[in-house]
Every structure is written in C-alpha cells, then in structure tokens.
Amino acid sequence: MAEEIERKFLLKNDTWRSLARSSARYRQGYLASRREVVVRVRLSDDTAFLTIKGEANGIRRLEYEYPLPIVDAEEMLDLLCERPLIEKERFFVPYGDHLWEVDVFAGDNAGLVLAEVELQDPDEVFVRPPWVGEEVSEDPRFYNANLVKYPFKSWSTDG
C-alpha cells in the first residue's frame, strides 16, 4: 500500500538558504480537495505529476503518484483546477540523514514558508535542524489543498 508519512514545520529563520542544494518552481492545483480525497496536478519546469491522497491520519496518508504529459497538466491547471492555483518554490535542503524540503509560497500565499521531511516510518528518528520552528503536521490550515480555499493572505494576524 502506497503511503506518505510527512512532518511539517514553520521556520524560525532563513539560515537554511545557505544549505539548499537545488530548487524547483511548482505550479499546482486541485481537481478535488475534500477531506477524504485530494487529487492534485503539479507542474514544475520539466515534469508533471498527478497525485491522489487519502484522508490524513495523523502524519500518515495514502498516496498514489503518476507522471502526466506536461501539455495535459497545463490544460488541467488552466481549465479544470480550483482557483487560486498554488505557486511555490521548493528548496531541497540536506540535513542529517534526511532531505528536507522548504516551500516558499508565492501568489495568494506569499509570506508563508514551510519545511517538510518525509519519513519511512512514523517513529523514524530524524535530526531537527536549528532553523525549524513549531510543528504543524496535523494542522489542516497548512495542507496545500486548504491553502486554495483559505490562502495565507486571508489569515488574520491575531490567529
């Protein structure tokens, strides 16, 4: 069974930038974004994927991912996906034995930065980098699918 196990954090500062090995720009949208099922179209410079995710169960969820023809992904993003699209730059940051992903959001979510680490097992030990702050793994506001309906720019500063 395909499964994604992921922990997600806010950032304390910008010191991760000097450690980033590479980055990619993503444009992604949702064909479905219900609590039970998410269907995502993601386009980067030279690849596109369709991803299906089940309901989150703590930090685990079912996940299936398939490559898409780029022209199909572009059409689906333009014609079928919910608005607004999610735009972000993803930085790949090796730390300890793991490859962290730091997402710097743009567009309606500009100002939001999130760090993620994917695990093989929920209890897997990992080194927590000093630039990582509060954990938000189980806070649905930070699910990318929810950042379409409630983008970061619409969040009030007092909570």
Added chain:
Amino acid sequence: MAEEIERKFLLKNDTWRSLARSSARYRQGYLASRREVVVRVRLSDDTAFLTIKGEANGIRRLEYEYPLPIVDAEEMLDLLCERPLIEKERFFVPYGDHLWEVDVFAGDNAGLVLAEVELQDPDEVFVRPPWVGEEVSEDPRFYNANLVKYPFKSWSTDG
C-alpha cells in the same frame, strides 16, 4: 486538447445482444464527482484506468485518460471512492461504421441499460440502430457519476 464527444440512448429492446462482439465487466468509482470535474477509477478484468472529465458542454467534454496499476485501482476503489461503486457489463456492438457500447448495469443500478456511441465530431453522421430508443445525452441523471448519488433503484417509476 483531449475531448470526448458522446451520444447516449435508452434501449427499445434486446435485439442488440445477438450483434455483440465481446463484453467486459467494469467496476468503477469516483474520487471526485462535481459538475465541474469528475475523476473516475475504472477496473476491468485485466486493465485499469484513471479518467478525468471536465464539465459537460452539450455532448462534448474534456477528457484525459491514463492507465493505472491494477493493485492501485483496487485499493482506490476499496478505500477512496464514493459509495456505491458502479458495476456494469459493457457489450461492444458494431453497427454501421461505429462501435456501439451497451452498458448493462448491476448492483444499485440493476435494470438500467444504456447505449453509447463515441464520435469524432459533434456533427458526425451515424446510423441509428433500430434497438436504440430515446436520446439521453444531455440528461445528467444518466451520467455514471450521478448514478452513484442517485442510483437507478432509487428513481420513482413516475419520473
């Protein structure tokens, strides 16, 4: 641009059966079934497909289809798709220059039989077989995605 152009009919009688060349059993379910976007998982004996359809515009709609690993399709049908699943046997019936598909539904849609013909162009001429009755191409009740929410067994006999 990928597009599906399809006309759909009720059946007048059973005489198509003697013309059927082959048939396949389908089990299919929906990850999304909104008016704007449908995401379908379809499993037959030896193949599985993920299909994404846009909003119907008369008899036309956007359509994208990709093969799926059978084990993934089985998991998605069991764990992620809306209930009930659609079960049907599809008969392939050559008539004139076209290959008609006659769907005999089972489960919660038992009793419903629909004939479809796929066209390359909305104005394409085709021979209407004598066993074909009322056209229901633009009647949303007969969209398979809607047969999940409102299965045939729940329809009242007086309309």
